[in-house]
Amino acid sequence: MTEALIRDLDFTGVDINPLAALVCEAKVAIDAGADIEGAAQTVLSALRSDIYDAIDVEFPGINKWFDDESAVNFSRLRRAISQVEDKGARRVMWTVFAETVRLCSNSRTSTYKLHIRASGDHVDANQVLLTFDTNLRQSLMRVREYRELIGTRKTKRPLVRIICGDARKAPLKWNISDHQILVTSPPYGDNQTTIPYGQFSYLAMRWIPEDDFPSSDAKRLMANTNALDAVSLGGTVRGAEEKETAVRATSQHFDAFVREAERTDRKLAIRKVSSFIGDFADVLNHMRSSWAGTAHWVLTTGNRTAAGLTVPFDAICKDLVTKLGGKPITSLHRQLPNKRMPLRNSQGAMITTETTTVFEFS
Known part of the structure; x- marks a missing residue:
């Protein structure tokens, strides 16, 4: 998708996975000029003022895949990202969040399957916000690099369609x-x-x-x-x-x-x-x-x-x-x-x- 947009080519993407489709929509928002740096500031500001220890989600196995302290920090991130008003920019923040979940949950990163980490390999809860911050900085750098690439675009923006559904139909x-x-x-x-x-x-x-x-x-x-x-x-x-x-x-x-x-x-x-x-x-x-x-x-x-x-x-x-x-x-x-x-x-x-x-x- 990125290669198509850089070359001013219209793009249609199909994936049944809602997270994959969300990531693509985040890229669309970046290409369209959404205020990603402003969204990042909103999230970081909200994090600094959030002192609540509530865990905002519940699903089967949550205690297996997230220690309580980590779940509290992920809830703070979730609340902070939800304060970003622009949906496109918010989706960019969710992609950073998703990568943080991958790195900091109790599931091993060496396999696509959900596979519990050894007890000694759990990521400390204090690393959740630090990992998000690192991922966010890297994402902002990539956004700036991408926008420099398309900064000389002389034609109108390519048309993009993201279809979240079965590729067979x-x-x-x-x-x-x-x-x-x-x-x-x-x-x-x-x-x-x-x-x-x-x-x-x-x-x-x-x-x-x-x-x-x-x-x-x-x-x-x-x-x-x-x-x-x-x-x-x-x-x-x-x-x-x-x-x-x-x-x-x-x-x-x-x-x-x-x-x-x-x-x-x-x-x-x-x-x-x-x-x-x-x-x-x-x-x-x-x-x-x-x-x-x-x-x-x-x-x-x-x-x-x-x-x-x-x-x-x-x-x-x-x-x-x-x-x-x-x-x-x-x-x-x-x-x-x-x-x-x-x-x-x-x-x-x-x-x-x-x-x-x-x-x-x-």
């Missing part, structure tokens, strides 16, 4: 004269299903007021730690066999993968993979049916391991996009030397490389 509209550039990196993670972004977002979402999310479904999607992941791509195995059959007819590489699972009696163990790839195929079909003009698609994928079998996701994506009329024109491979995970986990070998493939629709 998002209401997409483009001008017929436009050329589409689609960029995506599907969640092909090393977990039993895919990367659990819902769990990753859950704690921050439970602190942020519902009205500040750009989604009417925010309350439902934060009902529990699994609610968001359950409605994301591959979130349920319901209908997995039908999805598998449909993709096998389109992708020879997926068909070969399933045949190997059948041969080695691991068919049941790959249902989550089949469900995810079926859902992802539906997304690609929806994207292309919503836009029949010229386009370039850029897909970054990794070949994870499931049930001891390597999922040839890069080749499967080539099959799916080629079937839609896209022509692969180049592929780039990247090592992931800094990945903060071991080379193996309970599911098998971990991803160490990514492949970015560019497709052309003419």
Whole structure:
């Protein structure tokens, strides 16, 4: 999104995760000139005068993920941010808050899943406000750097649409004269299903007021730690066999993968993979049916391991996009030397490389 705005390109973003959509709306506010420094001053001033020890939110597991003293400090932050009148600037403050939750809650930062820290690794409650202050200063610096980049913009601001919803049925509209550039990196993670972004977002979402999310479904999607992941791509195995059959007819590489699972009696163990790839195929079909003009698609994928079998996701994506009329024109491979995970986990070998493939629709 940022790269598009810097280049004065219109942008449409789709994500079912309300926190991801809020972050995008915060970037829109920054681009539009919202008074972020003024919002920061409002928050810091409110913090200095807040002496209350009340904990303002309640949700299942709060005592597990937040010590009482930390919860008091997060409540003070919540009250301070709520005093920012401009919604766009307030959303920028919530992104700083969300990062502070990630760093200071009792969930480990080394995994996307909610996983309790060892007792000796808990962040001291005194660090909550200090961490927020550090994050805020860094954010203000990035805002200034970004605004310097767009300061010479000679055209009108690009049009931005943020859609918080299911990418398989998002209401997409483009001008017929436009050329589409689609960029995506599907969640092909090393977990039993895919990367659990819902769990990753859950704690921050439970602190942020519902009205500040750009989604009417925010309350439902934060009902529990699994609610968001359950409605994301591959979130349920319901209908997995039908999805598998449909993709096998389109992708020879997926068909070969399933045949190997059948041969080695691991068919049941790959249902989550089949469900995810079926859902992802539906997304690609929806994207292309919503836009029949010229386009370039850029897909970054990794070949994870499931049930001891390597999922040839890069080749499967080539099959799916080629079937839609896209022509692969180049592929780039990247090592992931800094990945903060071991080379193996309970599911098998971990991803160490990514492949970015560019497709052309003419």
